[in-house]
Amino acid sequence: MSNNQITIPVEKTANSRIGDVDFNDLPFGKHHSDHMFICTYENGQWDNPKVVPYGNLELDPAAKIFHYGQSVFEGMKAYKDISGKSWLFRPLDNQKRLNISAKRLAIPEVPEEIFIQGLIALLQTDKDWIPTTSGSSLYIRPFIFASGSGFHASPADAYTFMIACSPSGPYFTQKIKVLIENTYSRSANGGVGYAKAGGNYAGQFYPTQLAMDKGYHQVIWTDDNTHEYIEEAGAMNVFIRIHDTLITSPVSDRILDGITRKSILAIAKKEGIAVEERKITVSEVVEAAKNGSIKEMFGAGTAAVVSPIGAFGHDGTDYQLPEVEDSYADLMKKRITDIQYNRSEDPFGWRFEVK
Numbered sequence: 001m002s003n004n005q006i007t008i009p010v011e012k013t014a015n016s017r018i019g020d021v022d023f024n025d026l027p028f029g030k031h032h033s034d035h036m037f038i039c040t041y042e043n044g045q046w047d048n049p050k051v052v053p054y055g056n057l058e059l060d061p062a063a064k065i066f067h068y069g070q071s072v073f074e075g076m077k078a079y080k081d082i083s084g085k086s087w088l089f090r091p092l093d094n095q096k097r098l099n100i101s102a103k104r105l106a107i108p109e110v111p112e113e114i115f116i117q118g119l120i121a122l123l124q125t126d127k128d129w130i131p132t133t134s135g136s137s138l139y140i141r142p143f144i145f146a147s148g149s150g151f152h153a154s155p156a157d158a159y160t161f162m163i164a165c166s167p168s169g170p171y172f173t174q175k176i177k178v179l180i181e182n183t184y185s186r187s188a189n190g191g192v193g194y195a196k197a198g199g200n201y202a203g204q205f206y207p208t209q210l211a212m213d214k215g216y217h218q219v220i221w222t223d224d225n226t227h228e229y230i231e232e233a234g235a236m237n238v239f240i241r242i243h244d245t246l247i248t249s250p251v252s253d254r255i256l257d258g259i260t261r262k263s264i265l266a267i268a269k270k271e272g273i274a275v276e277e278r279k280i281t282v283s284e285v286v287e288a289a290k291n292g293s294i295k296e297m298f299g300a301g302t303a304a305v306v307s308p309i310g311a312f313g314h315d316g317t318d319y320q321l322p323e324v325e326d327s328y329a330d331l332m333k334k335r336i337t338d339i340q341y342n343r344s345e346d347p348f349g350w351r352f353e354v355k
């Protein structure tokens with residue numbers, strides 16, 4: 001990690017909102033903590049990093065974010081253990097991935113020390129916003145957008161990097177019913193699917209709404225070319241257990257390189273669970289559902305950790321997945337959250353204390 005120490009002024013709010021929030025009822029993403037981190041890019045460099053009270057921004061209507069969607073983001077969490085210490089999970093992976101996304105969108109990369117030290121300064125200021133109720137955490141949203149203006153379709157000359165936080169309750173993972181998509185696509189070869197670019201999610205809303213109208217919760221994305229390969233589960237990576245082997249699609253320029261996904265692969269290897277990173281065909285999954293060899297399917301991502309799938313639909317037929325006793329989804333969720341909340345050893349070195 002970079003040792004280059006930067007100065008981050010902190011302007012504290014005179015009107016904390018923390019007393020207005022019911023920490024026993026924290027719908028995902030609804031409340032925001034008292035402060036935010038902000039840093040701007042002008043004249044070819046990132047400058048003026050600071051922590052300020054959370055509040056509205058003032059932007060030129062011609063800011064390129066509004067017209068050309070030049071924006072990228074990250075999703076991560078801060079956790080509090082029972083002794084009151086605060087932790088992050090693999091934060092440098094988020095920092096690196098934000099820059100991988102930024103590069104693809106022609107956005108200037110944010111230096112590691114600004115990301116990490118800005119994040120730490122914000123969390124130190126808002127540490128009381130990290131919930132202590134079991135399973136709760138402070139969801140953290142770093143993002144960069146084109147604040148420079150002009151209607152010309154070209155990269156902006158000014159950008160804003162921000163971090164905002166939202167205390168979030170436990171994510172109850174009732175099993176979801178998913179639809180294997182065979183019309184719309186989330187991403188394409190050579191596209192931006194591997195980036196956490198704002199527009200990727202806007203493009204998913206309509207097909208997901210159509211699936212919801214048919215009674216499904218989420219879409220399983222397939223490859224744009226043939227719709228014959230399983231790629232992701234909504235905005236999560238996808239895992240399928242056939243017999244006792246855990247299978248996930250290899251990352252590519254169409255598939256986001258999830259930190260939860262990599263963590264599950266590492267834990268599975270350590271636990272002696274057979275894993276395969278390979279292409280999964282829709283027909284293989286349908287066949288496995290018919291002959292009973294499919295045992296589990298789940299999504300993996302920071303918000304829910306794992307999101308078990310109870311049934312999937314394909315070409316007008318629904319397939320029920322069995323209830324298994326030795327669920328890999330449950331095991332992975334336990335192993336990952338035990339590390340995140342400092343309840344277990346961390347043999348991988350993933351935990352990072354915010355002091």
Ligand SMILES: *Cc1c(COP(=O)(O)O)cnc(C)c1O
Pocket residue numbers: 075196232234235236237256257258259260261300301302303
């Ligand atoms: C963020 C995201 C994931 C999960 O990544 P994590 O690092 O595990 O949170 C998976 N797929 C998509 C499309 C995503 O946007």
